[in-house]
Amino acid sequence: MARQEFSKRIKSKAAERANGHCEQCNKKLRVGEFHYDHIVPDGLGGEPTLENCMVLCLPCHKDKTRLQDNPIMQRADRQRKSIAQGVHTARKPMPFGRKSNLKVKMDGTIVDRRTGAVISGTR
Template sequence: MGWDSGNRARPTGWARLRARTYYRDGRQCVGCGRALKLTEARCDHIVPWSKGGTDELSNLQTLCVPCHNAKSADETRKRMRTGEPRRPVDRERPDGWWSNLGDTSWRQR
């Protein structure tokens, strides 16, 4: 649990980056200010990865589960209203990203 990676492989050094984010944010949720243990925290992309956000420290924030779920739900509602797909089809992936998923026959090009 904690620091859920979602549906994609994380880059080398992700554990260190998420810990740096957690300590930079004062070991608390930036949404509500609740103190968190590292295992309770979620490392959230400020600009979603699906919208071109990066894994740079400046684009990451620490959120508690309720704040992360609320932000994710809000992003999903916005995406559904606009008809935008969850992930861009032509986005470049890190080397080996697709091989981590197993069967990739469904992938669009």
Template structure:
């Protein structure tokens, strides 16, 4: 099946087809024949690209639900989670110590 739901026009030839999980194995533990389909290589590559995005989104949602934080994610500059605070006058201070980090002294 193609992305738009129509069938692939390619004729299956020896060596030019691959087996694929209809529902990705990373999302379900279903390794049965009912979850298997035969695709030509280009269709399998296109489906895999879509599946990778869906798998990543599902994992992010699961982690967020479980309260697992992404260790590579840094807080946005100036947000409440940031160690720095930008003042209305244009200065910058550290939230924990109140130390002024810009060149102007108060």
């Protein structure tokens, strides 16, 4: 997925709203010393809208990225990976129970609940 950058219009509106100050620490900003930040990171589906745009001085932006976005992104990444590998089931579901990913149909066919794919045909 391509990064969704803020449009010029959004940026200028955000800059207007910030009124020359960092929207986090309220420090006065100088030209070239700020970033337009995605409040909800782009990688997590944050939209390039004015509501999701924050004007941050460089130290604030760096902190936010390091302290907030990266851990969230890494966690989301881990979750995606573990789900893909099927290791997110800490508690073992009952075999073919309601929480199990597999179910046995009346005719004995085993299907994957998530995808509906047939795992094994009629016994």
